[in-house]
Every structure is written in C-alpha cells, then in structure tokens.
Amino acid sequence: MRDEATFRVKAGLAEMLKGGVIMDVVTAEQAKIAEDAGAAAVMALERVPADIRREGGVARMSDPTVIEAIKEAVSIPVMAKARIGHFMEARVLEALEVDYVDESEVLTPADEANHIDKWRFKVPFVCGATNLGEALRRIGEGAAMIRSKGEAGTGDIVEAVRHIRLITSELRRLQGAEESELPSAAKELRAPLELVREVAERGRLPVVLFCAGGIATPADAALMMALGAEGIFVGSGIFKSEDPPARARAIVEATTHWQDAARVAAASRGIGQPMSGLEAAKLAEGELLAGRGW
Amino acid sequence: MAGSGGRPVGVLAIQGGFEAHERMLEGLGATVREVRSRSDLDGICALVLPGGESTAIMHGVEREAMAEPLRERIAAGLPVLGSCAGLILLDRDHLGVMDIRAQRNAFGRQVRSFEADIKLRGFAGPPMRAVFIRAPWIAEHGVNVEVLAEIDGHVVAARQGEMLAVAFHSELAGDARLHQWLLARAQ
Numbered sequence: 001m002r003d004e005a006t007f008r009v010k011a012g013l014a015e016m017l018k019g020g021v022i023m024d025v026v027t028a029e030q031a032k033i034a035e036d037a038g039a040a041a042v043m044a045l046e047r048v049p050a051d052i053r054r055e056g057g058v059a060r061m062s063d064p065t066v067i068e069a070i071k072e073a074v075s076i077p078v079m080a081k082a083r084i085g086h087f088m089e090a091r092v093l094e095a096l097e098v099d100y101v102d103e104s105e106v107l108t109p110a111d112e113a114n115h116i117d118k119w120r121f122k123v124p125f126v127c128g129a130t131n132l133g134e135a136l137r138r139i140g141e142g143a144a145m146i147r148s149k150g151e152a153g154t155g156d157i158v159e160a161v162r163h164i165r166l167i168t169s170e171l172r173r174l175q176g177a178e179e180s181e182l183p184s185a186a187k188e189l190r191a192p193l194e195l196v197r198e199v200a201e202r203g204r205l206p207v208v209l210f211c212a213g214g215i216a217t218p219a220d221a222a223l224m225m226a227l228g229a230e231g232i233f234v235g236s237g238i239f240k241s242e243d244p245p246a247r248a249r250a251i252v253e254a255t256t257h258w259q260d261a262a263r264v265a266a267a268s269r270g271i272g273q274p275m276s277g278l279e280a281a282k283l284a285e286g287e288l289l290a291g292r293g294w
Numbered sequence: 295m296a297g298s299g300g301r302p303v304g305v306l307a308i309q310g311g312f313e314a315h316e317r318m319l320e321g322l323g324a325t326v327r328e329v330r331s332r333s334d335l336d337g338i339c340a341l342v343l344p345g346g347e348s349t350a351i352m353h354g355v356e357r358e359a360m361a362e363p364l365r366e367r368i369a370a371g372l373p374v375l376g377s378c379a380g381l382i383l384l385d386r387d388h389l390g391v392m393d394i395r396a397q398r399n400a401f402g403r404q405v406r407s408f409e410a411d412i413k414l415r416g417f418a419g420p421p422m423r424a425v426f427i428r429a430p431w432i433a434e435h436g437v438n439v440e441v442l443a444e445i446d447g448h449v450v451a452a453r454q455g456e457m458l459a460v461a462f463h464s465e466l467a468g469d470a471r472l473h474q475w476l477l478a479r480a481q
Contacts, residue, residue, distance in 0.1 A: 001410060001411070002408040002409070002410050003408055003409050003410065004405075004406070004407065004408045005405070005407075005408075006408075006409055008409060008425055008466060008467070009407045009408060009409055009425060009426075009427065012311075012407070012425050012427045012463060012466050013404055013407065013427050013428065015311045015314060015345075015463075015466065016310055016311045016345045016346050016347065016378070016379070016427055016428075017310075017346075017347070018309070018310060018311060018312070018313065018346070019307065019308070019309045019310060019312065019346070020309040020310070020346070020347065020350055035349055036353075037353070038309075038349075038350045038353035038354060038357075039350065040309055040310075040346070040347045040350045041347070075349060075398060075399065076347050076349055076350065077347070077403075077404065077428065094405065097403045097404075097405055098403075099403055099404035099405075099428070100404065122405045123404065123405055124404065249357075252350070252353070252354075253357065256307075256308055256309060256330055256354060257330060257331075260330075263331075
C-alpha cells in the first residue's frame, strides 16, 4: 500500500534540500551550471527578479517549454513559480511534474483575497513570508516549506535580514508563552491556533525554513544561515554577477561552512563582481514585492 | 553503548536531511558530530550518509577531498548507514565501496514520492514506516550483498558487511531501528 502526497512526503523533500542552495535559472544551460556548482535544486523562470523589476509588465508562470528543457537538463529537483492565488498555473505546473511549486510574490498576484488552496495538490508548495503569522497562514493552507521573502531582485540583504529576524524572534516569543496566552497570540498572529500550539511546543516551524530575496555574496548566504535559515534561495545574485559558475560554487560552499568564517573568506576570493543591485530603502512603495500576499 | 559519551557518530552534513538523523542518534544517547570537512572524520565510531541531493553532496565530498578518506575508513570496517542519497554515495559509480548500482530517482519525480510500511529482513518488530522521496532503488548488486527489502521487485534495502543502505527515510517517521543497528556495530 503506497500513500502518495502525504504532508510528510511533501515536507520531506524540503527536508532533503536543507543546507543547500536553490538557484534561479532561465535556461537549460544555466540549470546545468547550477547543478555542476552544487545547487540542491533549481527554480525555473522566464526572467530573474532583477529583470522583472527592470522590464516591468505582468510577470507570469514560465513557458512550459522552458520548464521542460530545464527538467531534461538536470537531475536535481526543479521548482517553478505560480502567481499568488493562480491555482490554474499551479495545476499546469503539477501536470508538468515540477517537484515544488513556489506561490510567489515575485510574479504579479492573480487573486487579491485568496492564496492557492494547497491541500488540493499532490505537488508540494513553498511560500514566502515576512513574519511568523504569514508563515503559519501559508502552512495552514498546505504549504510544505517556507522561505522568508526578502526583497527579490535587489541584491540588498536588508529585507531578508528583517524577515528572518522577525520570524525567529516571534518563534522564541511563542516558545516562552504560557498555554493560556496562545489563543490571544493566535489572534494577534492571525494564524490557526493548532499551528500556534505546535510551534510554541517545538520552538520551530513545522516545515523547513529557507531564506530568499537579496542574497548576492557568500557572506550574505552565511549570514542568513547564522540567523536561522535552513537553506538559501538565490535569484538574480548568481546569473546577474560577473562570473556565475564561480559565484554559484562559492555560495554553495559558504552555505555549508557558514560556521567557519575562514572558509567563507576563502570561498569569497576571486569570484568576480557581484550583481550591482538596488538599495531596497530607495525603492518606491509600489516597487516592493514583499508586500504582495497577506 | 558505543557512541555514547565516547567517540562520536559522524553524520555527513555537506547538504541534506542530516538533522533528522542527528535527532534520532541523540535520542538513543549517542554523541553526534557533523562532518563537513576531512578532519571531522577523525575519531568517529560510525557514520551516517543522509538523504539530500546526491549531486550536491558528491560535489561537496570532492571539494573537501573527502572521497578517499571515506573509502579508506569504510573499507577498514567503519559501520555506515546510507539513506536515499547516502545509498547512492555508497554505490559503484560514486564512492565505490558497496557492490551495488543505484538507479537515481527510480520511482520518479516528487509527485510519485510516497510512504509505505515495509518489512526489513533481520529487523524485529512491526513493519517499518518508510518515506520514499524521489527515491533510488538498487538496480544491480553483487553476491556479497544481502537484500533486506524489495518493493514491486525492486531492491530498496541491502547490507554488505558493515554497510547498510536503504532507499527510504525511516528517520522522517521517527523509527530508530536502523540507527540502533548502526550504534550496535559502532567500533
């Protein structure tokens, strides 16, 4: 008797990605470079976030041709993004047998009130969060992996740091709370009480927590690991840099050896210029992606 | 018990699901050491090769120049538990220490991943809850390899001397029997 698509099976793949780097790629060739550099998975996209920002327009799910070419090129898991609330894009991605769907704020949201009901899918979902309540709401909807959002396509780490620090400090606060305080904490977090109780008891999310949005250097990746991330998403940071294969290898190495600054230093040498980046604090309100989703 | 208070059990922590194995071993009273570079192998009494992405883990093993010391120690009888990607690492095409050929992602992509109860020869008690995630199977094996479990005719657990290789994750279902086996054989 085989039980498919149980929550344990969905969350289990994220468990296997831990300590690894998931890289945004737009072509099969980039996917191969990522795999050869030691990526734990790739995110198949039409445009990296930095280009979505620059070019504007509506950002949608990738062309299936691109996703299929990437699936052909590598043996590591292939993820792809669907717009927030666009359950039909997610259905298409499931039919294409991608390994994880990212319901992502980097794409233009399709539904202003509802996220995808992720329980209705066999394919697992990863979702972004800026705080603990948002993470628990996504898990309540069936997400099997969470990534802190950061501010995608900027190469500026400040929002990623803000989000992971907020999530981990809220986790600590819940862990210290008394049982009688949990219903009001759940109300404050706008999160299901059952999940709030589980988190209070364990002191950690019930799913794997990665970090995303603005990681551009090996030291950035090590910083996020030190702040409590269990792995790293790198979007524009690799293929918008001067030497993508070298930078990809270096970020992988720094993610494994984040506790050893000498190794992070060694990994940071001779890898060319990082992406130039945009200062997140100087972006206009309407240009921020992290506010999408609720 | 071996591995408790004395020499640590190494868990390869280059990338992958190493923490779940650490929790199982610590639950059994063992001292655990994460193995991220060559020197971490010194003095360990047993080793877990966890699940994860085998290409990413193998990339790290080569970067750390860890393949040769791993081969030497395993050939010298260091007890090893390899799970999923760890099974792949042990096979002929990777570390080459176990006389098996793993077929990667043999059960298919993530939407085909599953869990099931399986009976492992030589392990007493109820069936083991086994979680198969983009799992491999053992496509070929030599005569010195003892097959412990099959699913639909495909070998998913096997033993050769001090090496135990499984295609699944029992650590995700909280079953400690494989880790007990490892600790019982720890040097």
